[in-house]
Amino acid sequence: MTLRLRLERYRVPLAGAFHTARFAFAERRGALLTLEDDDGRRGRGEAAPLPDYSDDDLAQAEAALTELELSRVPPASDRDALGRFLDAHPVSRVPSARSALESALLELEALQRGLPVHRLLAEPEGSAPSTRPLSALVASTSREAIEASVARALAAGFTTVKLKVGKPGAFDEELALLRALRRAHGAALRLRLDVNGCFAPNEAAAKLRALAELQPELVEDPLPRGAPLLEAPPVPIALDEALRDPLPPFTALRERHGVVAILLKPTVLGGPLTCRSRARSARAAGIAAIVSHTFEGPVGYAAACELSLALPETRFAEGLAPHSGLSAWGTQPAALSGARLVAHEAPGLGLPSLRIPAS
Structure with a gap:
């Protein structure tokens, strides 16, 4: 199965600034990941590290995802193989990128099986x-x-x-x-x-x-x-x-x-x-x-x-x-x-x- 990858940046304001005791933010930025298979099914993920909170940033996430060799990524149905691949891959050092990839692969599998992700x-x-x-x-x-x-x-x-x-x-x-x-x-x-x-x-x-x-x-x-x-x-x-x-x-x-x-x-x-x-x-x-x-x-x-x-x-x-x-x-x-x-x-x-x- 061949996968095609697309990343789209977004920037969305909150209704008002959100304050914690340590930092505040008034908008969210991120990148939507889409993985499309040969049959046109699209699995989606999102890389949206939160500035001053996450350990990675958006530029790192985008770089990690665009550098993926999709032909080597195991399908989400093979959980053990996928886990081993991700653990050994540089994407594991960028948590928001790994999260986006896991989500997109899981949605693809769910769509292939006609199930919601929570059932998987x-x-x-x-x-x-x-x-x-x-x-x-x-x-x-x-x-x-x-x-x-x-x-x-x-x-x-x-x-x-x-x-x-x-x-x-x-x-x-x-x-x-x-x-x-x-x-x-x-x-x-x-x-x-x-x-x-x-x-x-x-x-x-x-x-x-x-x-x-x-x-x-x-x-x-x-x-x-x-x-x-x-x-x-x-x-x-x-x-x-x-x-x-x-x-x-x-x-x-x-x-x-x-x-x-x-x-x-x-x-x-x-x-x-x-x-x-x-x-x-x-x-x-x-x-x-x-x-x-x-x-x-x-x-x-x-x-x-x-x-x-x-x-x-x-x-x-x-x-x-x-x-x-x-x-x-x-x-x-x-x-x-x-x-x-x-x-x-x-x-x-x-x-x-x-x-x-x-x-």
């Missing part, structure tokens, strides 16, 4: 996916806007809300806001707090003790990458950015460091197959895998949704609520239904043909 990836094999709740991500910066956004999310059917915390010098204000949210919404609100590694190691334990009174379901990445993990933290911990660095075995993460979940972002970790392997290892140690996005366009977002539906259900909502940058594309994946993901039978990624929005 299902664990256990052949299992039927269940509906998955989503967590809302609140991106507002003022207290009033955050309180209003949380109320709207709950009214829209979300029960888990993720907030960014850890802004330097603002912890007392953040704590006061979180207390107000807990008073206003009680147990109906499941709080997920993302620090983005912004707690200083000598202050992290005390800040986590203060957050414990709010009963967060998770606190993500409280410490900077490379800092020693806390022993027996007072809150449940989720790891995201730390997954890119050497870590203790998953069993030690759970038993010694309070890790109960990991965040899987295909663009950052190297694709759906790579993330599925991480999820399998974590699950064996009793750690949940939550799938999330990095504000990609609809192709990368749909690939993350398909991965989520393929994995065993956990007690946590998935980090896949749609973001404002998707509206410019005028479409959404078949898996998305309001505040949840649902199983579907649309072949491939469950996306119609796309037209890149004018930038």
